[in-house]
Amino acid sequence: MMTTSATSMTAERILEDEYNKTPYQSFPFSHTHPTHLFTLATLFGLKPKPVEKARILEIGCASGGNLIPIGYHFPTSECLGIDISEKQIDDGIKQLVDMDIKNVTLRHQSLLEFDTKDGKFDYIICHGVYSWVDNEARRKILQICHDNLSKNGIAYISYNTFPGWNMVNSVRALMMWHTKNIANPAEKASQARSVLKFIGDGLQEDKSPYATFLRNEIQLLSMHADSYLLHEHLSSYNDPVYFHQFMDQANQAKLSSLADAFLSLMFTENLPPQFASELKKINNIVTTGQYMDFIRNQRFRCTLLCHQEQQINRSLKTVDIENFYLQFTGKTDRLNLSERDVGQDDISFSNAAVTLKLRNSLSQLAMVILYQEQFKPMHYKELCEQMMLRSSTKDLAFIKHHLNEELNLMRTVLAGLINISSYPGDYQLTLTEKPTACPYARYQATFQQFATNRRHQAIRLDPLGKSLLPLLDGTHALPDLINHAFSEVKAGRLNLLDKDKRPITDEELVRQQLKMACENVLNNFAKQALLV
Template sequence: MNAQTERIAKTYDDLPYISGCFPQSAPEHLRAVAYLFGLDAPPLHQARVLDLGCAAGGNVIPFATRYPQATVVGVDLPAVQIEAGRRAIETIGLSNITLRQGSIADLDASLGQFDYIICHGVYSWVPDDVREAILRVASECLSPEGVAYISYNTYPGWKAKEVVRDAMMLRGGGRASQEEGLAYARGMIDFLHDTAQPGSLLEKIMDDNIQMVRHGDACYLNHEYLELCNSPCYFREFLAKAAHRGLSYLAEAEIASMFAGNHGRHTAELLLNECAGEQVVLEQLMDFINNRTFRETLLVHDKRADQIRYRLDPSRLVSLHLAGRYVPQPDNDGRWQEVHSGRAVATGPDTQQVIDALNEAWPATVAVEALVRRVASVSRQAAEEVESSVLKIVYSLIISNAVRFRLEPVIAPPRPIAYPEVPAVLRRLAELRVSGDVPLTLFNAWHECLVTLGPVEQKLLPLLDGGRDINALGEIIGRSVANDELHFQRDGKLLVQPEDIAAAIEENVRRSVQWFAEIATLAASSETAPAGKPAPKRRDRKAQ
């Protein structure tokens, strides 16, 4: 390990990221993407997962929670984050995950083979020898049918951002502390923004980045723009280095970026004519069109490259499980909008049935086969025509990033919820976070971070053990109000009347439980109540 690597590790110890999860890197998603393009990746229930640059483990703890029979290993150099992660893992009771402190450059095949290798937010931000080691480890330690995920900064989009980084480094680099360095760096960008010549390229660059620099998270800005290393590359350059290690391109984690059709018919025709059927050429061209700055690339062993099929096979779509949440477009033009991606969806009778089914099930998935049956139940078309119609809808939703997809179902409790239950690991993690010294985010069944919790949600989450109904939870919140720990307002005024406070408590508890259900946080084992009826009385479990 060289001195530069040690200096980088120290900056992360001094200013650690809050360690969280990245949905596009979830092994469930990687397996489903591989399947779409013709490859069968290892099953998840006993999968071996390696996270290179794991910080405190925030991107693999959720997977270890969902799959207790899987084996998870995380490796990172900053000792402060590794120790914090180890303490949290021991406290929350996970036995299938291990965090190792050390340099990626020191790893070799003796580490063992892994079905899924994840390296998020590391490749572009480390010295050359560590970048080379990432690809070497991805090759040596990837199981024969495994999938590796590596994210990195890319050109051409980072050409302009390098102007921002260079200017920030000019004034902010080498300062006594990271806080001081960022303050000086922000001042430099303010200066350039205010003095750039009208109509100049510099003015355009500053206008595009000024809000991010002024208001961005200090941790992100320090590690992205003031770190010792930040080495973007072109997509094809990255693949050439991967090929040197016997790795081939499979796909992007966000597959919508792979399809020319998302650029409109005219542009798509030009792109497809230019690339002559070469997927890598097509995507490099689209990187220029989109001025792309960041990629999340999936790699497999070279010997599997001939099995990859970029024309999606309808017979494989049938095996998927889908999820999505849709609302009418604001202009009410008859189209729908997927809530999380913001993608618009044109509707017709069959599409409307699909959207209705997905909305009813959210946040759980619906099997594509079930969608076919639902449309067939109201359609006058022949069975073959119905299946063809539904598969075309599924194809359109997937390639436009307007639906989530998995090979395994994501299960959520039906509503209304009588006795809400959050997985025990998540409850324990929520309790740990109260102390304020755990650099880990909470997470849901979709491998997403729960970034912000309100005061009521923070109080409730550790209590949702399946043994308390809405009334019991309301009583606990009531005691918090009586102890001056929580307060409720209406129209900016503090509520003081007992009846007003009681009404506010009931409203907030019900709304919070509903919110936990909608964001896929509640366990599938949460007990439900028939609609319109009171929650059943529980005698088999006591609140703890």
């Protein structure tokens, strides 16, 4: 009879084989970044370690797509990543060697073998692992998050959740059943897509709620790479939990819930009024969160944990907003919104969950300024200064009171219209004559289709962008980039097509088109936080 430990090691060997055969495409996730965890911990009254001085652990780091850029951009931090796939670790180590990154270590290691000899970490990240391992490994993850977490440390764990996965499980079961006798990963993914297409095509005219759900889910899966399909839906392990079950397990490990990585998911006011009024009566974050999951049919969570001894301040004050950088993340009902629109009529700012309609001209001006500066965080203090410059109101105390109490910027943060950060954006929005892109992003463009920007986001590169990004080392002006692109077109490595999708052959027209295209790419790079 197998012991639990032996069973778990067998499970790990199965997963190791799956990930070695098909490495998971390793991306950055901005909501896992220690600067974000630092910000949320600070908001709720904790004293987390500044990221530049922190020790950071990632459990299940794959090839380092999330961890390496963290370490690269914070060279005085110390980062350790572990993963069960030797192939993925080797891929990541090559990047560390190529870029001469000394403060990041990637280690081929089972999480079951991880212990306290590696010391305490200020931030522990475990993204996309918890739901995809067995129960013993889950308990070990939480044990690591307790035993290896510093006194003021923050742990991040993401996981699939019920009730949302109740319906998604039917799609997974369909693909698993259809491909049960297929061993080859590429063929398995291909056949899974085939059966999804078969079902989707057959339900085109079906207007039932279930058919609508299936079509939407099939459309969603069609946009993902095979590696996602294989490891998310066709993995040997994928076990969602209810939020309250996860927190029961975390509590047993002497960990408390600090927050969700997405603040807006915690805020009851983002629900319809009849729900919000009742849920506000509940004085328990887990109970409230579980009811909210049932209401929203939540399928995925990203939970921040801390030691149970920590005193968490959940009584947020409107003045707390004054400590942070602000970045607008919603949309508006106006094209090219500007100060000319202030005071003319109502202006609406919205996201998928809420709409904020403003009539007061001072409130409108504040949101217009944040909208115009949306590509880089603006500190609350700078917003106040801009308000005094652009309005007839020069009383700083009055402006602060208006932002805090009348507009209630903290409310817009909790609604998800504005992101907060304790860190400024470390990138350049203004194009120089000879632009410089982040060296790590330039390096990434030489071997993959995306680059990690300074906001810790994956920026998909089109062929021209992929060709130009490695050249942005501060020595090439626009004419140089055009000449490079022209030579790539002549060599057949880049295609330039007319409106009828036919190759453009006239050299003068090619250069005209390339000039516009290169300018567009550079402007996008600036907005996408790739330039430094």
